[in-house]
Amino acid sequence: MNPTPRVLFITGEYPPRIGGVGDHVVRLAAAITARGWACHVATESRSASDLAVRVHAAGSRLPLQAVIDTLRVVRRVRPNVVHLHYQAGSFARPGEMVGLARLLPSMAGPSRLAVTFHDLHRPYLFPKAGRLREAVVRGLGRGADTAIYVDEVDRRRAVAEGYGEANSHWIPAGPTIEPPTDGGDRRAARTVLDLDSDAFIVGFFGFRQRSKGIEVLAHAMRRTELAGPGMCLVLMGAAGPPTNARRAEPAVPLSTFDGMRLVDTGEQRPEVISRWLMACDAIALPFLDGLSARRGSFMNAVAHGVPVVTTVPPVQGTVDVGADEVAFVVPGDAAGLAAALAEIRDNSARRRQLAQGSRAIASRHTWAAIARRTLAAYGCPA
Numbered sequence: 091m092n093p094t095p096r097v098l099f100i101t102g103e104y105p106p107r108i109g110g111v112g113d114h115v116v117r118l119a120a121a122i123t124a125r126g127w128a129c130h131v132a133t134e135s136r137s138a139s140d141l142a143v144r145v146h147a148a149g150s151r152l153p154l155q156a157v158i159d160t161l162r163v164v165r166r167v168r169p170n171v172v173h174l175h176y177q178a179g180s181f182a183r184p185g186e187m188v189g190l191a192r193l194l195p196s197m198a199g200p201s202r203l204a205v206t207f208h209d210l211h212r213p214y215l216f217p218k219a220g221r222l223r224e225a226v227v228r229g230l231g232r233g234a235d236t237a238i239y240v241d242e243v244d245r246r247r248a249v250a251e252g253y254g255e256a257n258s259h260w261i262p263a264g265p266t267i268e269p270p271t272d273g274g275d276r277r278a279a280r281t282v283l284d285l286d287s288d289a290f291i292v293g294f295f296g297f298r299q300r301s302k303g304i305e306v307l308a309h310a311m312r313r314t315e316l317a318g319p320g321m322c323l324v325l326m327g328a329a330g331p332p333t334n335a336r337r338a339e340p341a342v343p344l345s346t347f348d349g350m351r352l353v354d355t356g357e358q359r360p361e362v363i364s365r366w367l368m369a370c371d372a373i374a375l376p377f378l379d380g381l382s383a384r385r386g387s388f389m390n391a392v393a394h395g396v397p398v399v400t401t402v403p404p405v406q407g408t409v410d411v412g413a414d415e416v417a418f419v420v421p422g423d424a425a426g427l428a429a430a431l432a433e434i435r436d437n438s439a440r441r442r443q444l445a446q447g448s449r450a451i452a453s454r455h456t457w458a459a460i461a462r463r464t465l466a467a468y469g470c471p472a
Contacts, residue, residue: 098169102180104133113266121461150182177208184213204236242408262383265393279368293370295326296387303376309424315432328357367394380404392451397444415447
């Protein structure tokens with residue numbers, strides 16, 4: 091009998107620490123475990139193992155502590171694949187994690203090195219590191235046996251900048267919050283949440299940061315076409331990430347929404363956020379830089395079959411979303427956003443079309459499919 095194949099994920103974030111990268115690893119590990127692999131996680135977060143995934147601590151209080159701890163885990167687990175999830179802001183010392191990946195080929199024996207780039211931001215190394223910051227990320231892509239990009243825009247940019255193309259793969263993220271298995275519906279969700287059954291509820295899910303278009307949404311909600319006592323805006327989730335203020339974009343203050351009917355759920359368990367998503371008539375995600383495949387909030391919205399209004403991608407062909415599956419508006423256009431939301435409110439056929447579009451998108455981005463593509467990228471039978 092062949093031994094069970096093993097993968098070791100390395101990530102700065104992992105529950106209970108809040109963050110999209112950690113949620114991504116949880117879902118991917120579960121899907122790969124379902125395909126017969128043993129999954130291990132090395133993380134800086136204070137996390138606990140569960141029945142499916144063995145979690146190993148990689149301390150970050152002292153310089154090089156995470157590197158030393160992770161190398162010990164590699165030697166103990168002897169994984170077939172070491173899979174680093176790179177996002178500069180998710181690690182306490184991102185430069186060390188890049189250095190760790192460069193050491194692994196000589197330390198991990200026959201293990202294959204895979205790197206998922208959740209973004210291409212340059213890591214902080216030391217003052218005036220300059221071009222070295224760019225060079226270390228490029229070296230990470232070149233040195234990996236498998237380079238996976240959550241965003242096709244990032245993959246194209248990386249290839250153009252010399253990261254290497256032969257081993258590069260575009261594998262978008264899936265939803266990290268999924269609807270209940272019993273299906274549920276809008277009416278039941280509103281009953282549990284004590285919401286008016288006849289209100290038109292616009293939801294926004296994600297950190298309240300300017301780059302997410304939250305100020306544009308506030309302007310749109312104040313326009314005359316969305317005026318009326320039945321309109322309500324729901325902000326779902328934590329206001330901002332619990333990361334170093336030097337790297338984190340600040341949250342927009344709640345005063346931005348003064349004068350409108352507003353519900354701010356704050357940080358909630360996934361099943362509670364799911365209920366709020368189900369209760370919405372539409373989800374507005376007006377990203378200032380356009381929709382991209384890395385937007386977990388978008389995938390969570392479509393997973394719940396809710397009509398979505400979002401912004402046009404910066405580059406065509408970089409999201410697996412049809413023009414008739416969501417309502418696209420121009421970034422920064424509050425009037426266009428208000429008009430799109432008003433059409434969903436007033437046109438039941440349009441509302442049904444976009445709900446069906448969300449469900450179609452979700453069906454193409456299941457974690458089972460993502461796991462199959464990831465194993466294929468490893469060069470392993472799926």
